Amino acid sequence: MKSIAARSFPLLLVVLFSAPLVGNAEDLRRTPVVRAIDKTKAAIVNIRTLRTIPARFDSADAGGRVRGLGTGVLIDPRGFLVTNFHVVEEVDTITVTTSDKQEYKAHVVADDSRADLALLKVDSGRSFPYLPLWGVDQPIVGETVIAIGNPYGLDTSVTTGIVSAVDRELRLPNGELFEELLQTDASINPGNSGGPLININGDLLGINVAIRSNAQGIGFAIPTDEVRRIVQNLMNSTSSSVTNHGLVIEERRNNGSDRESNSIVQVRHVEPDSPAAKLGFREGDQLLTVDGQRVSLSFDVNRIFWNRKYGEKLVFSIRRGDTNPKQIWLTITPPKGLSDDEVLWRIFGISTRSVPASRVEGVHDDLNGGLLLLDVASGSAASRSGFQPGDILIGLHDWEMIEPENVRYVMQWDELTSHQPVKYHVIRDGKIVSGSMRVPAFAPDDEG
Known part of the structure; x- marks a missing residue:
């Protein structure tokens, strides 16, 4: 009997432990890389573009059209996304395909050619998964990273x-220095441009921007902190940031590289008699969520306010001291009484002075005057479009520009x-120079 029991015991062990071993093997397949991809892939989109060029180019089809590919990262649930400028430069149409295989048209909201970044908006009213621009304090040389994109049209x-190195410099063939x-x-690879570089925690480390064509295994990404700074500038150059809430916010950091759990956004100051003051906001209030979105950086609050319609309501979840969270509803309102000069500087990005016809008639007899550009705000719509101090703005669309109110009229044009x-x-330099730009919109009729 003993010999039978001794022979049976190992068999019993196999029976008892075989099932858990199968489950553990499956768990082992879900590595940190797999989990990071699962966490982020819904916020990554495929971008296809169409651009018309002379049909003599070999890459153009019979209609003189060139198709382009790229990748983008959704950074806001309303469908705003970031990609490389060169992906959407001078294109006629932009089509975005999301991770659930849905296709949407998209358009460029603002761009910065020098930084090779563009901000797009998907033309849809749905809510999208998004990847916050939180980043990390410092990428670690040697840490595992993941690039997700659409190389040669191969989705996701x-x-x-x-991370091979940080703080690298790269000069492109066109002379631009990154x-x-x-x-x-x-x-x-081609098609990865504009896609994310993430770590195994699913944190966005940067936006893939370039590869060194004459080398193997050398690629580059714009760090998330820089992407966030540029996106903030792009937002500031539009009417989206011009609101009248009265909140001055700041972020407070604890130790640790995880900004999601170690950053606190709080109210530093409340403007007297502002909408926020009338609703009861106080200095020191901690902002937990805005519009249902977790906020870990002051940028998050600015982003959520951005591009809102006047009259729209946002719900704030705040914590005051050790009390339970409470909700406050705030209505988006425009600033009161912005002058034409303030609108041109804060939104368009130019400081101007009117000049008489005598100043410009030597260039063209039909001109009745113009607007001398005294200054151009860095990162503004005017700066990105090539405007320079000393230029004399004489026309937008079909209209002469003689007074600041003429520019404001274009900005509020239906x-x-x-x-x-x-x-x-x-x-410029005694000659007429023409170009095109995305004029930031402003709605003065909405001012109370």
Whole structure:
């Protein structure tokens, strides 16, 4: 009997432990890389573009059209996304395909060609998954990274590698110099441009921007902190940031690289007699969520306010001291009584002075005057469109620009959206220089 029991015991062990071993093997397949991809892939989109060029180019089809590919990262549930400028430069149409295989048209909201970044809006009223621009305090050289994109049109392709170096410089063939780039050996191919570089926690480390064509395993990404700074500038250059809530916010950091759990956004100051003051906001209030979205950086609050319609309501979840969270509803209102000069500087990005016809008649006899550009705000719509101090703005669309109110009229034009980008004309060095720009909209009729 003993010998039978001894022979049976190992068999019993196999029976008892075989089922858990199968489950554990499945769990082992879900590595940190797999979990990071699952966490982020819904916020990554495929971008297809169409651009018309002379049909003599070999890459053009019979209609003189060139198709382009790229990747984008949704950064807001309303469908705002970031990608590389070169992906959408001078294109006629933009089509975005989300992770659930739904296709949408999209348009460029603002761009920065020098930084090779563009902000797009998906033309849809649905709510999208998004990837916050929180980043990390410092990417670690040698840490595992993941590049997700659409190389050669192969949707949602994943490659892995490491952070090879930080603070790299790269000069492109066109002379543009990129600084403070992340270097990675994760494979980045045509079509990956504008896609994310993430770590195994699913944190966005940067936006893939370039590869060194004459080398293997050398790719570059714009760090998330820089992306966030540029996106903030792009937002500031539009009417989206011009609201009248009265909140001055700040972020307070604890130790740790995880900004989601170690950052607190709180009210630093409440403007007297502002909407926020009338609703009972106080200095020191901690902002937990705005419009149902977790806020970990002051940028998050600015982003949520951005591009809202006047009259729209946002719900704030706040904590005051050790009390339970409470909700406050705030209505978006425009600033009161902005002058024409303030609108031009804060939204358009130019400081101007009217000049008489005698100043410009030597260039063209039919001109009745113009607007001398005294200053151009860095990162503004005017700056990104090539405006320079000393230029004389003489025309937007079909209208002469003689007084600041003429520019404001274009900014509030009912048909502005359908006519973007708008043709402009300036006098520079005694000659008329023409170009096109996306004129930021402003709604003065909504001012109370």
